[in-house]
Amino acid sequence: MTQPTHLLGVDIGGTNLRVALANANGDIAARVSATTTNVRDAENVVRKIVECAQQLLRDTQISPERVAAIGVGAPGLTNAETGVVIATSYLMGWRDVPLKAMLENHLGVPASVDNDVNLAALGESYFGVGRGFQDFVFIALGTGVGAGIILKGALFQGAAWTAGEIGYMLVPGVAEEPAALGKPGGLEGLVGGEGLRAQWLSQWSMEKTQQPRELTATQIFDAAVAGDALANVLLNRAAHALAYTISNITLILNAPLFVLGGSVGLHTALRERTQAVVDQYARRLRPKLVLSELGSDAQLMGAIRLAQIAPHN
Amino acid sequence: MTQPTHLLGVDIGGTNLRVALANANGDIAARVSATTTNVRDAENVVRKIVECAQQLLRDTQISPERVAAIGVGAPGLTNAETGVVIATSYLMGWRDVPLKAMLENHLGVPASVDNDVNLAALGESYFGVGRGFQDFVFIALGTGVGAGIILKGALFQGAAWTAGEIGYMLVPGVAEEPAALGKPGGLEGLVGGEGLRAQWLSQWSMEKTQQPRELTATQIFDAAVAGDALANVLLNRAAHALAYTISNITLILNAPLFVLGGSVGLHTALRERTQAVVDQYARRLRPKLVLSELGSDAQLMGAIRLAQIAPHN
Numbered sequence: 001m002t003q004p005t006h007l008l009g010v011d012i013g014g015t016n017l018r019v020a021l022a023n024a025n026g027d028i029a030a031r032v033s034a035t036t037t038n039v040r041d042a043e044n045v046v047r048k049i050v051e052c053a054q055q056l057l058r059d060t061q062i063s064p065e066r067v068a069a070i071g072v073g074a075p076g077l078t079n080a081e082t083g084v085v086i087a088t089s090y091l092m093g094w095r096d097v098p099l100k101a102m103l104e105n106h107l108g109v110p111a112s113v114d115n116d117v118n119l120a121a122l123g124e125s126y127f128g129v130g131r132g133f134q135d136f137v138f139i140a141l142g143t144g145v146g147a148g149i150i151l152k153g154a155l156f157q158g159a160a161w162t163a164g165e166i167g168y169m170l171v172p173g174v175a176e177e178p179a180a181l182g183k184p185g186g187l188e189g190l191v192g193g194e195g196l197r198a199q200w201l202s203q204w205s206m207e208k209t210q211q212p213r214e215l216t217a218t219q220i221f222d223a224a225v226a227g228d229a230l231a232n233v234l235l236n237r238a239a240h241a242l243a244y245t246i247s248n249i250t251l252i253l254n255a256p257l258f259v260l261g262g263s264v265g266l267h268t269a270l271r272e273r274t275q276a277v278v279d280q281y282a283r284r285l286r287p288k289l290v291l292s293e294l295g296s297d298a299q300l301m302g303a304i305r306l307a308q309i310a311p312h313n
Numbered sequence: 314m315t316q317p318t319h320l321l322g323v324d325i326g327g328t329n330l331r332v333a334l335a336n337a338n339g340d341i342a343a344r345v346s347a348t349t350t351n352v353r354d355a356e357n358v359v360r361k362i363v364e365c366a367q368q369l370l371r372d373t374q375i376s377p378e379r380v381a382a383i384g385v386g387a388p389g390l391t392n393a394e395t396g397v398v399i400a401t402s403y404l405m406g407w408r409d410v411p412l413k414a415m416l417e418n419h420l421g422v423p424a425s426v427d428n429d430v431n432l433a434a435l436g437e438s439y440f441g442v443g444r445g446f447q448d449f450v451f452i453a454l455g456t457g458v459g460a461g462i463i464l465k466g467a468l469f470q471g472a473a474w475t476a477g478e479i480g481y482m483l484v485p486g487v488a489e490e491p492a493a494l495g496k497p498g499g500l501e502g503l504v505g506g507e508g509l510r511a512q513w514l515s516q517w518s519m520e521k522t523q524q525p526r527e528l529t530a531t532q533i534f535d536a537a538v539a540g541d542a543l544a545n546v547l548l549n550r551a552a553h554a555l556a557y558t559i560s561n562i563t564l565i566l567n568a569p570l571f572v573l574g575g576s577v578g579l580h581t582a583l584r585e586r587t588q589a590v591v592d593q594y595a596r597r598l599r600p601k602l603v604l605s606e607l608g609s610d611a612q613l614m615g616a617i618r619l620a621q622i623a624p625h626n
Binding site: 134135147149151152156157158159160161162163164165166168169170171172173174176178244247248249251252253254255256280281283284285 | 462469470476481485569593
């Protein structure tokens with residue numbers, strides 16, 4: 001019998017699917033990506049994953065029997081015990097998709113599934129900047145805002161798998177009315193990519209800035225660093241809201257480390273200004289804010305780690 | 314050799330020391346209390362605990378060898394691993410008191426020590442309204458505000474033992490300036506007993522209310538229920554701040570149950586109004602707010618539980 005020696009990791013994103021083949025240590029041997037635009041139906045996504053996996057095995061001349069397990073990050077609320085994706089919040093619109101079972105049927109290897117931000121935290125905890133920390137929080141700032149929580153060295157997902165859904169956090173400066181169901185949370189409006197774009201658009205005028213009317217969140221932050229006054233207001237507001245959130249999480253969990261990831265979260269100016277505000281509020285505990293070491297690979301590495309630690313039999 | 318059959322539980326409060334002798338199931342056989350006013354020095358407190366324990370054993374005619382272990386709740390930051398009370402925030406002014414070692418020296422039985430609010434959570438998790446819940450949060454609202462957190466069936470105390478120190482939580486309506494070190498947090502000002510008294514005093518005038526100028530938090534809540542307009546403003550503000558706090562904890566931990574305890578927390582009007590606000594904000598997760606079942610015995614029962622689960626050898 002062939003001894004399994006390799007692992008598959010998958011990161012299902014709203015626009016992109018990424019699949020990697022790694023050895024037992026988690027070193028990536030080969031990787032491939034594919035678009036998920038117009039491939040949103042779960043059956044089609046699974047078919048794409050299988051195709052990508054087969055291509056990676058062909059390219060590396062590793063026989064399928066050598067794959068021990070597959071780990072998958074899904075962009076939505078996921079029951080990590082059953083491997084059912086309960087809901088994806090945007091783009092795909094999945095409801096109760098039995099992703100683990102579907103993958104195991106198609107691939108014939110044990111599959112494990114979790115939320116992608118949780119997997120980013122898991123990836124950092126083993127392969128990244130969270131190494132050596134029993135407790136830390138990964139904050140993903142992309143289009144929206146979410147957190148993955150590591151407590152006592154393991155992922156903490158919560159009673160109904162929603163732990164870390166911090167986009168609705170109520171902090172000073174956020175609108176006090178309850179957010180409408182399915183709408184972005186108040187915190188997301190201040191620090192999420194979509195929210196920042198929308199703020200810029202609504203506050204833009206030729207008198208206030210010489211920057212163009214359409215800017216992404218990171219372009220706004222760049223403009224702030226370059227001295228643009230309006231961009232500076234938005235960056236400072238984002239830094240304060242994020243700092244309040246981090247201070248609140250620190251009060252509750254006493255986590256000494258926060259890892260910032262996602263396209264918006266990786267901007268150094270946001271990290272620096274947020275750390276300065278956190279230092280004013282959480283003076284006793286002084287949690288440290290660091291950028292994700294794995295960057296855009298955090299989810300994928302977490303998926304590989306999930307495959308690594310999943311029970312194989 | 315005599316088989317140990319009994320446990321000692323101790324609740325050290327700012328003004329009162331309570332000691333109970335329980336059987337192996339945690340049923341209290343006898344209890345006694347003593348004042349801690351003017352007995353704040355740690356050596357003196359330990360001496361009082363030993364006296365109380367001896368009295369209980371005499372009264373019940375149970376021989377000292379029958380005591381398997383002692384569990385103790387301390388009113389401050391406590392390293393539950395070493396049993397050192399790192400700091401008590403008020404009244405006693407303890408710093409790095411090796412309470413576990415002192416008790417073991419004096420009593421000759423294994424001692425376990427934890428923060429009193431953590432023990433209240435532990436008490437409710439086994440003997441009270443938290444039974445059957447893997448994850449829940451006990452919120453103690455007395456003079457100040459604190460939380461004890463049960464995750465995956467066990468106490469979660471945090472990397473530096475400060476998890477649950479929610480008195481400084483930043484929610485809408487709380488002053489946005491950082492609280493001075495050692496001063497009450499903004500949330501405490503709105504929902505803690507001392508904060509509510511101070512608010513009442515500063516806002517009181519004969520035109521605004523017919524109630525007396527000096528009222529406790531629970532008397533303010535009673536007045537609100539009886540229709541007093543000023544008291545009603547304070548109760549509503551407290552309910553909102555507490556609801557925002559609970560909503561934030563829910564986003565982070567996805568805890569389905571919050572147990573309210575402490576003299577202020579046990580007021581039914583506060584629970585009802587807070588639940589109503591929580592229902593507006595955390596509509597998807599709808600955590601349930603309930604009153605502590607053990608009431609003023611929560612800490613003591615938690616101390617007995619701590620003795621029960623501590624390794625005895």
